[in-house]
Amino acid sequence: IIRKGGHASAFKNRNDQDKYDTDGTEMYHVKSQGKGHTRTIQCEEDASALNSGDCFVLLTPGEMMVWQGVGSSKQERDSAAAVADVLKGSRKVTTFEEGSEPESFWTAISGKKEYAKTKFLEDESREPRLFHLSGNTGALYAEEV
Numbered sequence: 028i029i030r031k032g033g034h035a036s037a038f039k040n041r042n043d044q045d046k047y048d049t050d051g052t053e054m055y056h057v058k059s060q061g062k063g064h065t066r067t068i069q070c071e072e073d074a075s076a077l078n079s080g081d082c083f084v085l086l087t088p089g090e091m092m093v094w095q096g097v098g099s100s101k102q103e104r105d106s107a108a109a110v111a112d113v114l115k116g117s118r119k120v121t122t123f124e125e126g127s128e129p130e131s132f133w134t135a136i137s138g139k140k141e142y143a144k145t146k147f148l149e150d151e152s153r154e155p156r157l158f159h160l161s162g163n164t165g166a167l168y169a170e171e172v
Contacts, residue, residue: 052088056068057083057103082094091121095107097124
């Protein structure tokens with residue numbers, strides 16, 4: 028589990044400040060990284076961070092919720108349940124699929140908003156690349172322009 032914030036080390040910038048989540052609400056993105064590998068990273072507690080292809084674990088002061096995107100894998104669902112079990116403390120864990128969220132879920136993440144409905148719609152900042160594809164020789168050849 029990778030958490031946001033922490034103690035400033037001044038390794039890169041001596042003006043860094045310590046950063047901690049103080050509101051008691053945390054959200055974690057659970058994503059498969061291939062067979063047998065899953066990563067869990069703390070993300071913003073906002074509906075726009077959701078993604079239908081993955082699972083999310085939401086920790087509030089009173090409860091723990093596991094959101095299962097409709098396109099999430101069994102591996103991601105199992106990992107999200109394990110993360111919730113580790114973080115729950117004395118909280119009750121509620122698990123639900125995308126589309127059947129309780130109102131308390133939306134309230135904890137600042138209300139309903141648009142989010143990526145498939146893995147491919149995530150907004151990842153990547154520089155666009157252009158390739159020229161050719162099959163003249165009988166084999167596919169790709170060259171970056």
